[in-house]
């Protein structure tokens with residue numbers, strides 16, 4: 001077994017090493033308080049400072065406009081699949097909500113929403129097993145639609161929206177769980193962006209929800225209080241005892257991102273990392289990429305080999321040299337390399353050279 005392990009898991013995913021070291025260093029004694037950061041009250045001035053610093057770092061790193069609120073909501077991304085229609089479908093009398101079906105999580109988002117609004121599928125690429133983002137007619141974004149939902153990056157199939165739909169006055173909602181902070185985004189084009197925190201932000205179990213303030217105030221009466229975005233905004237995400245550890249870690253990740261020169265620098269680095277691996281995939285037909293080349297993700301790279309036996313051999317040999325968690329999702333099988341912001345170029349080089357060598361030894 002190799003000493004250095006590179007974690008290619010889709011999530012919970014690797015965190016930056018300096019962040020882990022900082023957590024370890026502060027664990028038993030947070031800033032001279034003599035107690036751990038997970039032992040202090042969520043309403044203490046020290047924790048409120050952590051929460052507000054996380055919000056202000058996110059704003060600074062992304063240029064998020066003033067009229068957007070940053071909320072921390074329980075239950076990860078999936079909980080938002082229900083919270084979104086509960087909070088927003090009632091904006092229009094017909095509760096029509098358009099969903100783009102671009103993969104597994106996009107499908108789950110529309111399935112979970114069905115109990116709370118009239119879901120319509122805007123477009124789907126199910127017929128080619130979600131290997132690309134579907135085409136659509138922008139005339140579907142009519143004034144009586146409450147919102148349009150997309151999944152910015154499809155974690156399982158390894159596709160992403162290169163150009164986001166222009167929805168005019170209809171709020172565009174994006175699940176950015178597997179790509180938040182990986183590329184520069186014009187937030188003003190969106191009504192809501194949300195992300196489960198376990199990939200580019202921090203630990204699992206919570207979501208960051210970024211909402212344009214004029215969209216607050218439309219929640220259905222039956223919305224559970226902890227899923228009500230207006231309530232969360234009024235309480236600065238402290239309606240009840242929040243996951244203090246997740247928010248603390250996210251703050252450290254955002255500090256690290258800032259030290260590393262911000263989102264633009266990461267976008268460039270992420271493109272280089274992905275290009276290095278796609279070059280190996282494209283060099284022959286030994287590796288078969290799942291995503292159509294025009295729709296490829298720079299965060300999740302899914303590919304197959306000629307047989308399941310060969311894929312099992314690949315995973316076994318990769319594991320021995322410290323390339324961890326490369327098994328693809330059960331929907332597509334094969335291999336998936338998740339290369340979020342914290343994955344260093346050294347991990348990419350190690351995987352690329354292993355792929356080259358494995359191909360030479362097995363073709």
Ligand SMILES: Cc1ncc(COP(=O)(O)O)c(C=O)c1O
Pocket residue numbers: 010011075076077078079105151153154155175176177178196197204205206
């Ligand atoms: C794009 C996307 N949406 C939603 C989810 C579900 O997130 P959670 O497990 O936090 O509910 C995931 C999980 O990987 C995801 O990748």
